[in-house]
Amino acid sequence: MPLVQVRHAGFMTRVRNLERMREISAVAVKHGFGYLLEHHRLFGLLPRRHKRNAPPPTQRGKHVREMLEELGPTFVKFGQLLSTRPDIIPTDIVQELVMLQDRVRPFDFSTVARVVEEDLGLTLERAFESFDAEPLASASIGQVHRAVLPGGERAVVKVQRPEAAEQIHRDVELLYQFAELVEGRWEVGFSPVGVVEEFSRSIGRELDYLLEARNAARFAANFEDDPKVVIPKVYWQYCSKRVLTIEFLQGPTLNQVEVTALEAEKRKGLAELIASCWFRQILHDGFFHADPHPANIVYLGERGIGLLDFGMVGNLRADDLEEGTKLFLYVMHTDIPGIKRSLRRLGVHWPVSLDEEVTAAIEEAFNRYYGVSLQSVEMGVLLHQVFQIVYSLRLSLASRFLVLDKAILTLEGVVSQLYPSLNLFDFAREHTGELKRRLIDPRRFPTRVQRYAAEYAQVASEYPLQLHDLLEELRTGELEVRYRHTGLEDVTHRLDLITNRLIAALISIALGVTGTAVAIMVEGGPHIGGISVWGVPGFAGSLFFGVWLIYAIIRSGRL
Structure with a gap:
């Protein structure tokens, strides 16, 4: 809502x-x-x-x-x-x-204490062993403070501005x-x-810190088997709609790291880890961090990376994952018909009259890289250009794909800053390899058939209502039928030629018959060889009229 x-x-x-x-x-x-x-x-x-x-x-x-x-x-x-x-x-x-x-500017500490007490029902002194008065960061909706819980766990507490909502x-x-x-x-x-x-x-959603806490818990469950990606623990007893308390991750965020000071091998490993982390979220989990900004990624050294700020997330459906995998493969192989099919299945629809324009726009996007290996092309830029085609033609695209588009572009910027020669196509290929196997896995067929059957049943259930509306429009005389002939110009031209040639032939025959009849049937006046001299002008007039008519048809170019 x-x-x-x-x-x-x-x-x-x-x-x-x-x-x-x-x-x-x-x-x-x-x-x-x-x-x-x-x-x-x-x-x-x-x-x-x-x-x-x-x-x-x-x-x-x-x-x-x-x-x-x-x-x-x-x-x-x-x-x-x-x-x-x-x-x-x-x-x-x-x-x-x-x-x-x-x-x-940060709001004063007394206000922080008041919000915490109102929401948690505890004073700062009772809720926390210690609580830093100086905020770590301050933003428009809330600010973050370091704290220590009664059990000794180090935490960060995000407190919402009381007037923000x-x-x-x-x-x-x-x-x-x-x-x-x-x-x-x-x-x-x-x-x-x-x-x-x-x-x-x-x-x-951003005003509800409990929703952000649930997002963090979901990411933690998804990466439970990956020790290189650390998701801060949520301390639920110290959370509310305006207060969020999570584990403190010791380490600088990427925007605080002097990238050039890191060894090349470490920069490469860090870039690969970040790329792999996000492709797992996008292509496997269908639930991804939508703001992979350097300030939201903690560098933990040999331990890996940690993620922060789970207020902005993206969700992809099971159908999106399957069709998105196909779209990625079609892009890799510059399969334009395949790209168009995938876009339609992802909910991007266009009228038949725009089909050639869509094809031309996709071809133009790929022509920019003619003769260039896809290994040297930034994947985010190429996928973004596919989405740009949708934008430029004013076609509708679900908001979840707009979020995905922005996330991939941001991710590519972070990765290229760490290790410019790293190409995201390589990592995407690793993940799509497994997804391709999943697409043809026989064990998934029953689920897919069941889903398609449900979709077809839904469509079929709408037919009676649509038929009723059609019949009602027919009964009341409100039904409008619009049609347009296309490609009939050549046929019409050929019919003109055939008709005119037929007319010319009939005129020639008629001239012969009529002229001869006129010349023979006139009885008065002198005769030469049995033909009346007075019939000759009639014959000549018929001949002149016929020749003039044929000449006019020839001049029109339709003979």
Whole structure:
């Protein structure tokens, strides 16, 4: 469910938000976007001293990013979501949105203590043996402190800002109102309200720390058999919706590591471990960490790596894993018909009229690498270009694939920074080898047949309703049939030729018969060889008319 539903917000709700809307408008004008308010005739939101007809900013993407950062946590998070939607956001803006910084000042320690006491029912002194007053990190929704549990375990405690939920709720209401305004007045090619609903669900999950705790526990179970990937333990008795307590991992995060100081062999091993870790999540578990940023990966030396921050995750269905494996193999072998089939099975549909355009777009993407070995091509970039085709043609793509696309690109950036010559195709090939065996495993056939049978049964169950609707439209005369002839031009032209030739032949025969009959049947006047002289003009007239008609057909090019 979305965080808020305000499409039917009352009068008082809208009045209450007017002051915040004016504040947002002032920031937009400050960064050069007052012209948009003018263009859409929203003059009431413009500051009094606003200069009319001011030109738009030259560096549009940079100003959008700075504007969102100034507007606060909700808009920073909204911008981060929009950075995963290149299907609706221009490229220059997307490139800036990926650099959005979630930077805010930490809140005071007394507030931290109050939130912990309200949620856990214990004072800090009773809940923890020690609790650092200085935060390790601070973000828009919460901040992190080091602590020691009564049993001596070292932990980190993430505490949510007490006003975060209320502020985000209010701003999401405003986003809904603005989305309704845009959707009601202008045709923009997508649903702004739908985008805000998606954001509302996403930010609602981030506000629930218990959900993040469950994500961490699920990752721990998935990597239980891999000692090289460490997932921090969750201390459930010290967790709530606004407080998250997990094991402290001793070591620097990757953004704190001086990469060049590591030996080449260690950098290579670290890059391989990170790549293998994420491909296991994506291709095997179907449950992956959606933000493989260097700040979320802890370097544990010989022990391996640790993962942090489980608020953003991606989920893939069993069908996605199978079809995604096929798509990857088709990309590796530049099998364009296979790529198109996989895209359709992954839910990307296009009308028949666009089929040639889709084929041409895929061919163009691969032609950029003509004569180049795929070993030297970045896999994330190539897969991203396949998704870009979907975006450029304004085709719909499920949000889980948008999250996957962004995660793979981020992962590739981390790996290439550690060891540039490492190619993700090699690691993906290792995992897809096992997946290919799973695809043809006879033991999986009953499950697959059962799933397909359920899908076909669902489709079949809808037929009676569809037939009823069709018959009802037929009965009321509302049924519309649209058709278009294609490829019949050549056939029509040939029919014209045949018809005209037939007419010309009939005219020639008719001339002979008619002219002869006229000449013979005229009885009066002198005769030469049994033919009346007065019949000759009639014969000549018939001949002239026929020749002229044939000449006209020849001139038209249709004989």
